[in-house]
Amino acid sequence: MAVSVVIGGGAAGLMAAAACATRGKDTLVVEKMPVCAKKVCITGKGRCNVTNACFDLPELISNVPRNPRFLYSAFSNFMPYDTMSFFEDLGVPLKVERGNRVFPVSDHAKDIANALIKHAADMGVRFIHTGAKAFAFDQDRISAVILSDGSRIECESVALCTGGMSYPATGSTGDGYALAKSAGHTVTDITPALVSLKSNDDFVPELQGLSLRNVAVKLLKNGKAFYSDFGEMLFTHYGLSGPVILSASSHMDKPENGGYKIIIDLKPALDYETLDKRIQRDFAEFKNKDIINSLSKLLPKKLIPVAVSLWGVPNHKKVNEITREERKKLVHLLKNMEVNISGFYSIDSAIITRGGVCVREIDPKTMRSKIIKNLYFAGEIIDVDAYTGGFNLQIAFSTGRLCGENM
Numbered sequence: 001m002a003v004s005v006v007i008g009g010g011a012a013g014l015m016a017a018a019a020c021a022t023r024g025k026d027t028l029v030v031e032k033m034p035v036c037a038k039k040v041c042i043t044g045k046g047r048c049n050v051t052n053a054c055f056d057l058p059e060l061i062s063n064v065p066r067n068p069r070f071l072y073s074a075f076s077n078f079m080p081y082d083t084m085s086f087f088e089d090l091g092v093p094l095k096v097e098r099g100n101r102v103f104p105v106s107d108h109a110k111d112i113a114n115a116l117i118k119h120a121a122d123m124g125v126r127f128i129h130t131g132a133k134a135f136a137f138d139q140d141r142i143s144a145v146i147l148s149d150g151s152r153i154e155c156e157s158v159a160l161c162t163g164g165m166s167y168p169a170t171g172s173t174g175d176g177y178a179l180a181k182s183a184g185h186t187v188t189d190i191t192p193a194l195v196s197l198k199s200n201d202d203f204v205p206e207l208q209g210l211s212l213r214n215v216a217v218k219l220l221k222n223g224k225a226f227y228s229d230f231g232e233m234l235f236t237h238y239g240l241s242g243p244v245i246l247s248a249s250s251h252m253d254k255p256e257n258g259g260y261k262i263i264i265d266l267k268p269a270l271d272y273e274t275l276d277k278r279i280q281r282d283f284a285e286f287k288n289k290d291i292i293n294s295l296s297k298l299l300p301k302k303l304i305p306v307a308v309s310l311w312g313v314p315n316h317k318k319v320n321e322i323t324r325e326e327r328k329k330l331v332h333l334l335k336n337m338e339v340n341i342s343g344f345y346s347i348d349s350a351i352i353t354r355g356g357v358c359v360r361e362i363d364p365k366t367m368r369s370k371i372i373k374n375l376y377f378a379g380e381i382i383d384v385d386a387y388t389g390g391f392n393l394q395i396a397f398s399t400g401r402l403c404g405e406n407m
Contacts, residue, residue: 002156003028004407005145006125007132008176009036011393012379012400013161014116019404020159021123028153029120030145032131032171037113039163039170043393044101048109051083051397052390053100064386064395065250066193070359071384074367074398077405080390083397090115101389131175135182141374142183157374157407159367161400164353164380165190176381177356184371186358192350193385194392195249196241197262198343203306207235210302211242216268219248220261227251230268240339246351247387249344256343264337266299276331283327287320294319298334307333352392356383367403378403 006017009031021027029036043049054060060075061068084094084102092115093105104111121127131148135158144152162176177187211234219227233242240262252260267275279298286294292315295304308315311330313322347353361370362377369375378399386392 002154004157005030005153005155006159006161007145007179008161008163008379009033009127010161010163010379011037011040011116011396012403013159014120015397015400016159016161016376016378016404016407017125018120018123019401020407021120021125023405025156027125029125029127030132030147031127031129032148032175034129036117036127039167039172040113040116041109042167042170043109044103046109047103047107048112049101049103049390049393050087050094050112051080051102051394053080053084053096053102055079055081060391063389063391064384066354067359067384070364071395071398073365074402078398078401080394083394087112087115090119099389132179135179140372142372155374157376159376159378159403159407160381161378161403162381164356165347166192166350166353168348172380180357180381183369183375185361185369188355188358188383190353190355192344192347193250193354194246194351194388195347195349196236196345197239197245197249197255197341198345199239199339200342201340203309204235204239204339205237206306207302208237210235210300212264212266214268215244216265217244217248218263219251220263222259225263233264238345239341243388250354250385250387252344255341260341262339262341264339266334266337272331272335275334276327279327279330283319283322289319290316291319291322292316310337351388352385353380354385356381359383366406367399368406376403376407
């Protein structure tokens with residue numbers, strides 16, 4: 001009997017293989033790494049943010065900035081509550097944390113990876129640890145998968161679940177794109193998504209390691225704001241990182257060409273007038289001090305010299321010499337700290353990849369290719385990506401499940 005071949009043993013591939021085998025198909029996972037689900041093991045800083053407890057379909061879709069409508073069928077077929085039930089039924093208890101992020105109670109990503117692998121094996125899935133380098137075609141079908149050593153696997157159907165190009169050490173090196181192209185598919189531009197941002201601003205390295213909580217950020221392009229978020233961010237030696245920055249990166253296109261700025265509101269809970277009154281109270285308390293020594297109640301220690309420099313007031317000017325105009329300028333700075341963006345950090349460090357197999361060439365109800373009758377896709381290889389918080393793994397599980405149910 002011809003085999004159903006799943007190329008790639010990550011989150012999407014393992015879900016697809018198990019769903020396929022459950023239907024009585026002889027299913028083989030071809031995974032080039034020595035172990036499956038290697039990337040799953042490093043997600044969520046090793047804890048695995050397995051999904052998001054977002055049970056409303058429109059809200060779930062709203063967390064996918066790229067090609068969201070393509071995922072309606074996949075999400076409807078396998079929602080986050082299905083993912084949670086799936087793992088809990090496999091003996092992995094889960095917990096919901098801030099932002100509805102779902103983690104294993106153990107805080108060990110390996111528990112999720114091992115459950116996926118064991119479930120697939122229990123369903124009868126076979127595994128072979130080698131690469132797939134080409135397809136053999138018979139008109140509009142794939143007749144065989146050619147492995148790295150040149151051997152052939154005659155196949156009934158094939159699922160490409162090879163992931164993207166982020167975290168190449170886990171096996172995500174973009175192999176699937178070449179295979180998809182060989183089958184006549186279009187692959188859109190591959191760039192990082194959910195990635196840190198670089199800045200050439202002189203003050204940025206001075207703030208390395210500074211983490212800011214409860215800040216509001218706006219993303220501007222050529223002076224026009226088009227995305228905003230609230231939460232946590234981090235200054236690095238090369239630029240900006242942290243959850244709100246990673247999400248902002250998903251809305252950027254070729255930042256190396258210039259025009260992008262991040263505007264940070266350091267005091268989003270206070271409007272301009274309230275913040276001005278707060279600063280006046282601090283200034284009254286520290287009226288005889290140098291300005292550099294008067295902002296400790298307002299700002300983190302590391303930020304003070306940078307803020308004073310950006311403000312343009314001499315460090316040793318006395319607080320009681322600050323004019324009303326200078327004070328108003330400080331208020332504006334704290335509500336609008338500008339960081340110019342010069343590019344994405346490397347794709348190696350990106351959480352996911354933007355771009356992939358064009359969604360117009362895939363049937364969203366089955367994940368089947370519209371070009372090759374027995375070729376299917378699931379996971380990050382498809383041109384969809386979502387925000388942080390468990391949404392990208394949910395895409396992998398939902399598309400993987402739908403793919404496996406149809407291949």
